[in-house]
Amino acid sequence: MAEVVLTMDRTLASNYRGGMFMGFSACVPKGIIPDWLYFSVFCPSVEYDEETGEVKEAPLGIRRIEAQLRREGYDVAVVHPDAVHKAIDEDTIAVGVSEIDPQGMGPATTTFTSFSGKPAYMKVCFEDLMERIRELKDRYGFGVFMGGPGAWQVAETFPRFGVDFLIMGEGEYVVGEVVRRIEEGDRGLEIVRGKPVAAEDIPTIVNPTTNGIVEVARGCGRGCKFCSPDMRELRSFPLSKILEDVDVNVRGGHEEILLHAEDVLRYKADGWRPNVEAVLELFSAVMNRPGVKRVSVSHVALSTVCQFDERLGEISEVAGVGELVPWMGAQVGVETGSPRLMAEHMPGKVAPYKVEEWPDVVEQAFGIMNDHGWVPCGTLILGLPGETEDDVMMTVELLDRLRDYKSFIVPLFFVPIGESRLSDHDFFTPEKLTEVHWEVILKCVDHDLKWLPELYEEYARANGHGPLVKLTIRALTWYGRRKIFKSALKWCPEKELVEAVLG
Ligand code: SF4
Structure with missing residues (x-):
């Protein structure tokens, strides 16, 4: 088993079918569509080794940390969040978690979840992952560190998730020291500030990145x-x-x-x-x-x-x-x-x-x-x-x-x-939100609904989407248009504005 196991929540263990527009679906609130549909159509899992749990592709930030720790002599595995238990045992020194939006507080997620009142998938998946890591930590005694662009969201709460060291900012210069401290038994409960890394010091990745x-x-x-x-x-x-x-x-x-x-x-x-x-x-x-x-x-x-x-x-x-x-x-x-x-x-x-x-x-x-x-x-x-x-x-x-x-x-x-x-x-x-804010939102929806079908057709052709995915997305677009119109009528106090822009 590897000395250091790196992982991420399930929403980051997907390539979103290879496209930037689909990536926005990571911010969709849980409960809007059935989980099976979300995880099969919008957020399909990356491939991983059934035996070791190691993923075929992983987010760039994790790959850099993997490369840095290997450079410093550690044996590292990047594993799928659903398979962390396969990669962890008494030999594990540390588990590292990299997150972009662990509490659903990023701009896109905040916007998409604030109307529905439902939690973001990212938050649900992150908390589920940390719960499972905590159980393994209790059994094997390793230390946990966390980093990534979303680290700021847990700056005050990270101990609650079983995290011992929270790395804020670029991690390459500090992650090795964090793992060494964990190895020596230090459980810091500490925020470690990373420093901007010089281009020549950034390690070359050793395994493929997502997309x-x-x-x-x-x-x-x-x-x-x-x-x-x-x-x-x-x-x-x-x-x-x-x-x-x-x-x-x-x-x-x-x-x-x-x-x-x-x-x-x-x-x-x-x-x-x-x-x-x-x-x-x-x-x-x-x-x-x-x-x-x-x-x-x-x-x-x-x-x-x-x-x-x-x-x-x-x-x-x-x-x-x-x-x-x-x-x-x-x-x-x-x-x-x-x-x-x-x-x-x-x-x-x-x-x-x-x-x-x-x-x-x-x-x-x-x-x-x-x-x-x-x-x-x-x-x-x-x-x-x-x-x-x-x-x-x-x-x-x-x-x-x-x-x-x-x-x-x-x-x-x-x-x-x-x-x-x-x-x-x-x-x-x-x-x-004022009436003018609503006008901005409705005009954006109108703009996107105008271009989405054409963009999606071209995008699907380029990304080789199968007929089933195409049909599902088309049906969802049609359904989404009706649903957005109805939701806008429900949420927006300016009914006439909704009719005028989207009707
Ligand atoms: S500072 Fe740069 S990266 Fe940040 S929002 Fe402005 S333009 Fe974008």
Whole structure:
């Protein structure tokens, strides 16, 4: 048995059928659809070894910790949450759990669960996992550490879940020391602060990641007040290191590589100036790697898209957009249509443009992306501290301008992320919704229902969904449309608005 066992809750042990849009279903509240349907259609399990419990693919963060601990001489296994009992015995020194949203407090989950009053799957699955780990801990006496982007959510409650050490921030420099302390019998009940890791110190993964995700840069540097402090410094990885991670994923069976950074187009950027040649070299090198058939990206920033302008087409050409893939999806932060709020909370997101240009930057970037076969999946934030009705009206106006661009737009409630500069503000909740907020939500629903069928058809074709999955999703879309309309009539006090926007 391995000395260190790493695992995650069941919602993270899925590749969501290989797509970014399906990933949002991780935030669905439990009880909206039957569990069997949720776990078979939306959140199917990754493959794992029935005997050892080891998973075939795992989230990138866990793979980095696995690589770091191996580098420090530990025998490590990354196991499926349903099979932790198969990997743990009296030889186990420590169990590590990595979580993104363990209490369902992230922006998407908070928004989706706050209307239904039902708990998020992530929270239910996390608590179930920790209960089982606690029973094993009582029997074998190992120590437990936890980390990941959602660690802040249990900063005050982690001992309740049987966690001895909570790692906040990047874990590579500190996780080995935590395991050594556990080995020596220390059960700290302590929060350990990670430090930004230099690109050259980040270990190459040793096993495949979920959906072949490969990190190309870490951090951001745009400095939005609501964002995690871990994003402060942008560090682009050397191409050779990226290609090593690509090779590990190819050997693990991935033909598509998902390039990940907070803004992939700022790879090796010089300040605010993107390095188009370096990004092109990155895409070409990955596409030309033996075994790679497709490449996709996780996030880009709209201001960088505007800086790329027509040259985004060169990336599309290298990536075979329109030939190998129907379109290139990318998550983008729209956040608000109000330049005043941009100036107040996130001026860096607009740079190098002026904050008053933000609505134009957003529309122009959506246009550039569509022109070159990209589909933005944008997020909005409702209830930012200091938001006024005029600010929200500007978001309504921006949504009208975006209606004809093929895209997906998700409104999210403001969440005071732990350790961010807005962490002492309150969560935005449904009771605080005004008529104009409702207009934003309903317009987003209308926008997404307009584009969803076309996007899904193309997406299903590209991801080889079988007829049963397609039929189920189509039926759910039809059912969802009716259900959303009825729910909006129930929840929204402005019935006429619902009829006008969705009727
Ligand atoms: S641009 Fe995104 S990642 Fe960067 S600081 Fe702002 S919210 Fe965070």
